[in-house]
Amino acid sequence: MMAPMLAPAVALAVLVLFSAFPGYFSDDLNTDALALQTLRSAVGRSALPSWNSSTPTCSWQGLTCENGRVTELRLPGAGLMGGLPSGVLGNLSALRTLSLRYNALTGPIPDDLSRLAELRAIYFQHNSFSGEVPASLFSLKNLVRLDLAGNKFSGQISPDFNKLNRLGTLFLDGNDFSGEIPKLDVPTLENFNVSYNKLNGSIPTKLRKMPKESFLGTGLCGGPLGLCPGESAPTPTGSPEGGGVDVGGGRKKKLSGGAIVGIAIGCVIGVLLLLALLFFCRKRSSAARSAMAVEKVRDLQMPPLEVEPKAPNGSAAHVAAAAAAPGAAAAAATAAAKSGGAMGGSKKLIFFGPMAAAPPFDLEDLLRASAEVLGKGAFGTAYKAVMESGGGVAVKRLKDVDLPEPEFRERIAVIGAVQHELVVPLRAYYFSKDEKLLVYDYMSMGSLSALLHGSRASGRTPLDWETRSAIALAAARGVAHIHSTGPTASHGNIKSSNVLLTKNYEARVSDHGLPTLVGPSFSPTRVSGYRAPEVTDIRRVSQKADVYSFGVLLLELLTGKAPTHAVVNEEGLDLPRWVQSVVREEWTAEVFDQELLSYQNIEEEMVQLLQLAIDCSAQHPDRRPAMSEVAARIDEIRRSSLGNRHATESARDGDEPSL
Numbered sequence: 001m002m003a004p005m006l007a008p009a010v011a012l013a014v015l016v017l018f019s020a021f022p023g024y025f026s027d028d029l030n031t032d033a034l035a036l037q038t039l040r041s042a043v044g045r046s047a048l049p050s051w052n053s054s055t056p057t058c059s060w061q062g063l064t065c066e067n068g069r070v071t072e073l074r075l076p077g078a079g080l081m082g083g084l085p086s087g088v089l090g091n092l093s094a095l096r097t098l099s100l101r102y103n104a105l106t107g108p109i110p111d112d113l114s115r116l117a118e119l120r121a122i123y124f125q126h127n128s129f130s131g132e133v134p135a136s137l138f139s140l141k142n143l144v145r146l147d148l149a150g151n152k153f154s155g156q157i158s159p160d161f162n163k164l165n166r167l168g169t170l171f172l173d174g175n176d177f178s179g180e181i182p183k184l185d186v187p188t189l190e191n192f193n194v195s196y197n198k199l200n201g202s203i204p205t206k207l208r209k210m211p212k213e214s215f216l217g218t219g220l221c222g223g224p225l226g227l228c229p230g231e232s233a234p235t236p237t238g239s240p241e242g243g244g245v246d247v248g249g250g251r252k253k254k255l256s257g258g259a260i261v262g263i264a265i266g267c268v269i270g271v272l273l274l275l276a277l278l279f280f281c282r283k284r285s286s287a288a289r290s291a292m293a294v295e296k297v298r299d300l301q302m303p304p305l306e307v308e309p310k311a312p313n314g315s316a317a318h319v320a321a322a323a324a325a326p327g328a329a330a331a332a333a334t335a336a337a338k339s340g341g342a343m344g345g346s347k348k349l350i351f352f353g354p355m356a357a358a359p360p361f362d363l364e365d366l367l368r369a370s371a372e373v374l375g376k377g378a379f380g381t382a383y384k385a386v387m388e389s390g391g392g393v394a395v396k397r398l399k400d401v402d403l404p405e406p407e408f409r410e411r412i413a414v415i416g417a418v419q420h421e422l423v424v425p426l427r428a429y430y431f432s433k434d435e436k437l438l439v440y441d442y443m444s445m446g447s448l449s450a451l452l453h454g455s456r457a458s459g460r461t462p463l464d465w466e467t468r469s470a471i472a473l474a475a476a477r478g479v480a481h482i483h484s485t486g487p488t489a490s491h492g493n494i495k496s497s498n499v500l501l502t503k504n505y506e507a508r509v510s511d512h513g514l515p516t517l518v519g520p521s522f523s524p525t526r527v528s529g530y531r532a533p534e535v536t537d538i539r540r541v542s543q544k545a546d547v548y549s550f551g552v553l554l555l556e557l558l559t560g561k562a563p564t565h566a567v568v569n570e571e572g573l574d575l576p577r578w579v580q581s582v583v584r585e586e587w588t589a590e591v592f593d594q595e596l597l598s599y600q601n602i603e604e605e606m607v608q609l610l611q612l613a614i615d616c617s618a619q620h621p622d623r624r625p626a627m628s629e630v631a632a633r634i635d636e637i638r639r640s641s642l643g644n645r646h647a648t649e650s651a652r653d654g655d656e657p658s659l
């Protein structure tokens with residue numbers, strides 16, 4: 001009775017099995033589990049408590065399974081110690097991503113890694129691996145990313161890297177590689193770093209397009225590092241002020257029209273692809289989430305303006321003038337009115353940008369607005385002013401400004417000239433002897449600081465990783481734009497309370513340039529935890545000091561901890577130092593915000609962003625990256641995470657984005 005029914009059932013099961021894992025049938029999850037247990041007893045006995053046979057293998061920490069095989073093994077900063085045993089990792093034959101970053105692994109890379117034919121990404125950076133890069137590694141045809149930075153690898157860099165013809169990222173910096181770089185020519189290679197190795201000789205031609213930061217701390221010459229001895233200049237050099245080192249920079253200026261059009265088209269296509277990818281990824285999960293994705297895509301195209309004050313054609317405002325309730329009393333505006341008499345010049349708001357031609361409101365409107373205090377900062381108090389026409393603006397009342405009028409107007413014109421979608425625009429200002437007001441767009445969701453550190457009781461919802469990294473990217477781009485407006489242009493006061501959010505949680509940088517407005521009498525009463533160590537005069541903040549502050553901001557996003565303002569004698573938290581000490585002495589996972597740890601598959605990106613934050617907050621200004629590079633790196637981290645999640649969700653092919 002049973003047998004006839006059973007037979008088709010078994011046949012069906014076998015059929016399903018075969019079609020589900022063709023090609024993997026000889027190895028299975030048990031093979032993986034066995035190899036992982038061996039790995040655990042070799043390097044992670046105490047570090048991986050969840051890896052025990054009483055729980056399903058795919059639920060173990062750091063694993064991602066697909067079609068019944070382990071496809072990703074990610075154990076960044078997990079406390080692994082010792083040498084990788086041979087004949088173990090090679091058994092995980094369906095593995096695509098292998099991340100063992102920030103551990104204390106030693107010894108050589110085992111040879112049997114070459115059996116991992118599906119492998120696309122190896123992240124071994126910041127361990128103590130040593131020896132030569134094994135030749136077997138060069139048979140990994142699918143490898144897109146290889147990061148061996150911050151280890152003790154030695155020997156020459158092998159010409160066999162040329163065999164990896166899908167390689168997009170190769171990081172070998174911070175090792176003991178020596179000798180010359182062979183003639184590497186991997187057309188897909190985009191990110192390359194051999195800084196801080198004992199290399200010498202001339203940089204091969206195909207690598208000369210890389211920035212000089214790819215070759216720091218070596219004995220190399222040529223390309224971005226300037227001419228090698230005996231080499232002649234590629235073009236007659238005309239500009240004496242360039243310092244003569246940056247040959248690559250000189251070439252950049254000569255982009256042809258065609259190239260510019262190409263780049264522009266590339267950018268547009270890139271953005272469209274990203275939107276499509278975003279849409280596509282979300283669409284796969286569920287109907288509800290797909291609706292959200294549509295929402296999100298639409299949001300990306302929304303105009304950045306949060307508040308567009310109404311044009312003043314409705315003179316209803318004036319009718320209501322007499323009845324105008326002082327309410328919370330426009331403290332700022334009242335003060336302005338009082339001081340109005342003292343002014344020699346016009347009692348006017350001066351507008352910037354597109355509004356300069358047709359001011360949407362005037363000082364009178366502002367005086368009649370109801371106001372509430374938004375916050376007190378080092379440079380003055382901010383109010384929200386709601387005008388009778390319904391438009392809301394943020395008004396900042398500056399204190400300690402004793403600049404002479406012409407100088408003030410000159411400097412504020414520079415600030416007002418910065419008009420960028422990721423920077424909260426300074427719409428207008430008012431100047432009199434006793435009163436200086438700045439008028440900005442009002443941002444309805446308040447500041448990042450409030451969002452991160454506000455109490456749960458006051459209705460704060462935890463910020464997820466996606467939102468945090470998007471905020472980081474937008475803020476970085478905003479600051480990078482400010483830096484792009486001039487060699488000495490800086491924000492001067494980057495902190496989480498100066499990153500404001502629109503109602504879609506998109507970030508905008510605000511309050512840039514204020515330190516340039518205060519006079520010599522200005523003395524900040526509190527020391528900011530964002531201030532770079534070399535800054536002694538808060539009015540003179542460099543771009544590199546901005547990068548430091550931005551690094552602290554990133555750490556704040558990642559750790560959820562506030563770099564508190566320390567009054568003399570009071571304990572303040574030096575975030576960069578704290579993070580470095582934790583990363584050095586304990587394990588990286590300890591530093592992250594508990595709120596973030598509940599999300600899956602983001603360790604990789606969190607650790608990458610952490611590394612970037614640490615780079616930004618380097619003690620020495622010269623070691624900090626430029627803001628444009630910071631933005632580019634955050635972008636890359638976000639793209640690769642999108643790509644990874646896409647790969648995890650898509651069924652079989654798992655193609656990496658061709659970065």
Ligand SMILES: *[C@@H]1O[C@H](CO)[C@@H](O)[C@H](O)[C@H]1NC(C)=O
Pocket residue numbers: 031034035038087088091
């Ligand atoms: C790896 O697989 C081989 C056979 O495929 C097996 O003999 C060996 O024990 C496995 N090693 C580990 C550590 O699981």
Ligand SMILES: *[C@@H]1O[C@H](CO)[C@@H](O)[C@H](O)[C@H]1NC(C)=O
Pocket residue numbers: 049050052053054055
């Ligand atoms: C395996 O893990 C479970 C839950 O994490 C734990 O209760 C159990 O004691 C562990 N078993 C062994 C042998 O470590």
Ligand SMILES: *[C@@H]1O[C@H](CO)[C@@H](O)[C@H](O)[C@H]1NC(C)=O
Pocket residue numbers: 179200201202
């Ligand atoms: C590079 O350094 C090695 C010794 O460290 C030396 O033998 C070799 O000649 C150097 N090559 C060049 C091109 O300077």
Ligand SMILES: *[C@@H]1O[C@H](CO)[C@@H](O)[C@H](O)[C@H]1NC(C)=O
Pocket residue numbers: 173174192193194195196211213214215216625
């Ligand atoms: C290469 O790595 C070093 C640190 O090892 C870093 O300072 C440098 O900025 C990196 N270069 C690039 C282009 O990322």
